[in-house]
Amino acid sequence: MTATAYECDVAVIGGGIAGLAAAWRAHTAGLRVCLLEASRAVGGKMRSERRDGYLIEFGPNSFMASATALWELIDGVGLADQVLAATKPADRYVYRDRKARKLPSDLASLVTGDYLSVAGKLRLFSEFAVLGNAGAEDSVWDFAERRIGVEAARYLIAPFVSGVYAGDPQQLGARDAFPQMWQWEHDSGSLMIGALLAHADADQPGDPAAARAAGMYSLRDGLGSLPKALASALPADALRLQAPVTAVQRQGQLWRVQPHPTLAQLQQPVLARQVIIATPAHTAAELLQPLAPNVAAQLGSVVQVRVAVVHIGGPDPAPAAPRGFGVLIPRGEGLRTLGVLLPSSMFPGRAPAGHWLHSAFLGGANDPEAVDLPDDALISLALRAQADAFALSGDRTLQQTFAAVVRWREAIPQYRVGHRAQMAAVSGELQVHCPGLTLAGSYLTGISMADAAAGGLRAGDRAVAALRPSPESA
Numbered sequence: 412m413t414a415t416a417y418e419c420d421v422a423v424i425g426g427g428i429a430g431l432a433a434a435w436r437a438h439t440a441g442l443r444v445c446l447l448e449a450s451r452a453v454g455g456k457m458r459s460e461r462r463d464g465y466l467i468e469f470g471p472n473s474f475m476a477s478a479t480a481l482w483e484l485i486d487g488v489g490l491a492d493q494v495l496a497a498t499k500p501a502d503r504y505v506y507r508d509r510k511a512r513k514l515p516s517d518l519a520s521l522v523t524g525d526y527l528s529v530a531g532k533l534r535l536f537s538e539f540a541v542l543g544n545a546g547a548e549d550s551v552w553d554f555a556e557r558r559i560g561v562e563a564a565r566y567l568i569a570p571f572v573s574g575v576y577a578g579d580p581q582q583l584g585a586r587d588a589f590p591q592m593w594q595w596e597h598d599s600g601s602l603m604i605g606a607l608l609a610h611a612d613a614d615q616p617g618d619p620a621a622a623r624a625a626g627m628y629s630l631r632d633g634l635g636s637l638p639k640a641l642a643s644a645l646p647a648d649a650l651r652l653q654a655p656v657t658a659v660q661r662q663g664q665l666w667r668v669q670p671h672p673t674l675a676q677l678q679q680p681v682l683a684r685q686v687i688i689a690t691p692a693h694t695a696a697e698l699l700q701p702l703a704p705n706v707a708a709q710l711g712s713v714v715q716v717r718v719a720v721v722h723i724g725g726p727d728p729a730p731a732a733p734r735g736f737g738v739l740i741p742r743g744e745g746l747r748t749l750g751v752l753l754p755s756s757m758f759p760g761r762a763p764a765g766h767w768l769h770s771a772f773l774g775g776a777n778d779p780e781a782v783d784l785p786d787d788a789l790i791s792l793a794l795r796a797q798a799d800a801f802a803l804s805g806d807r808t809l810q811q812t813f814a815a816v817v818r819w820r821e822a823i824p825q826y827r828v829g830h831r832a833q834m835a836a837v838s839g840e841l842q843v844h845c846p847g848l849t850l851a852g853s854y855l856t857g858i859s860m861a862d863a864a865a866g867g868l869r870a871g872d873r874a875v876a877a878l879r880p881s882p883e884s885a
């Protein structure tokens with residue numbers, strides 16, 4: 412028995428934020444859309460769940476005020492009333508010599524804080540006098556060490572790289588992983604001056620991000636609410652869950668998208684005029700292997716690191732739980748954890764009243780084996796990091812009664828030296844060899860949710876433009 416094909420204008424493969432943004436854009440432009448998602452639920456890394464009164468985030472926890480594409484989606488699907496701004500002060504810490512030290516948040520704390528030695532701070536402050544510009548091939552570590560000195564590179568930049576990429580600063584490209592910093596140096600000869608200038612002309616009129624106060628944000632029921640709302644905004648017959656796509660083939664003027672027959676059901680193939688592949692890079696590589704082997708080889712070479720997220724929680728009657736955003740833990744400080752976020756201190760409703768919830772991150776580029784540790788071992792490592800960093804012993808000991816472990820095998824793509832140029836070339840080559848196929852996802856133009864969403868919206872725009880050429884481009 413063969414199922415008749417479902418015909419549409421745009422097929423989107425992958426229901427993470429990139430694929431959903433693409434599908435939403437095409438749908439709101441009046442196109443007939445079909446979104447195929449491999450798992451039982453949309454959202455990909457953006458998934459939130461309530462367990463025992465705790466709200467746990469499987470992946471991302473928060474986004475910045477500058478996340479233009481997320482604001483567009485949040486406003487577009489009517490979630491603006493669910494937006495939560497982080498509780499202030501959202502202090503950030505770095506762990507050094509068995510103590511969490513507050514990172515500077517203003518000029519006074521930049522000078523007086525104990526996050527660096529006096530010599531380290533003097534070297535940091537002399538950054539604007541360092542001559543020379545980074546080449547496109549400089550690693551993050553080379554760049555940071557040259558501009559701000561080895562101590563600040565070790566205690567400020569390397570843990571930041573861990574926090575964002577779970578990556579190795581020696582492997583990531585300065586221009587690839589942190590293009591804004593690279594550009595600041597390039598344009599003004601200094602990170603500090605570049606940052607100040609960028610801050611001065613940050614707000615663009617008409618940008619939905621400009622209306623939001625600086626800081627971190629989330630949603631009342633977790634970030635997973637956004638993908639759910641985007642999926643609900645699509646027509647019911649446009650969404651296929653448990654439909655892992657195994658092949659994309661040319662069929663005349665159309666593309667045939669074939670999902671794997673799961674649950675003993677024959678999944679209906681989809682015929683589309685445009686296809687947006689919004690899966691992680693390695694899946695995109697498998698789908699493109701027969702169509703564009705060189706593109707597939709390049710996508711297959713993207714390195715993805717593994718990460719375990721360990722949520723721990725418990726009662727806090729005193730209260731004694733630390734407050735703030737979280738602590739980053741540099742390598743070589745005797746702890747295996749990369750960092751600990753403090754969600755119950757950041758946003759209301761993350762833990763039952765009178766309880767705390769913290770989330771530790773382990774694994775990453777330099778310790779992938781950690782992800783394979785049993786749950787108990789991961790929970791012990793998380794508890795130790797929390798206790799050491801915030802001196803939680805004696806009468807400040809926190810009782811832990813809740814735990815949940817999430818493992819991501821392909822958590823975060825690594826923007827190694829040359830990554831962005833390679834991905835731009837790959838996207839261009841695909842357009843030439845397979846017109847009508849477009850890529851989207853966090854491995855292309857930035858690893859944040861906002862970058863992935865922006866890439867999805869652009870892919871949706873491209874599909875709309877291809878199917879409905881404007882009079883000027885006709």
Ligand SMILES: Cc1cc2nc3c(=O)[nH]c(=O)nc-3n(C[C@H](O)[C@H](O)[C@H](O)COP(=O)(O)OP(=O)(O)OC[C@H]3O[C@@H](n4cnc5c(N)ncnc54)[C@H](O)[C@@H]3O)c2cc1C
Nearest residue numbers: 425427428429449455456470471472656852853858859860
């Ligand atoms: C632990 C962790 C913490 C993070 N924290 C933050 C944060 O605080 N802030 C932030 O901005 N970003 C954060 N990120 C990054 C952010 O989560 C990602 O940038 C974003 O969610 C990626 O979206 P995506 O749509 O590109 O990919 P994904 O979310 O990976 O979605 C891809 C989708 O494709 C589906 N798929 C795969 N194969 C197939 C197939 N063959 N057929 C159909 N569907 C398929 C998958 O099931 C998945 O749903 C974090 C990531 C992780 C892992």
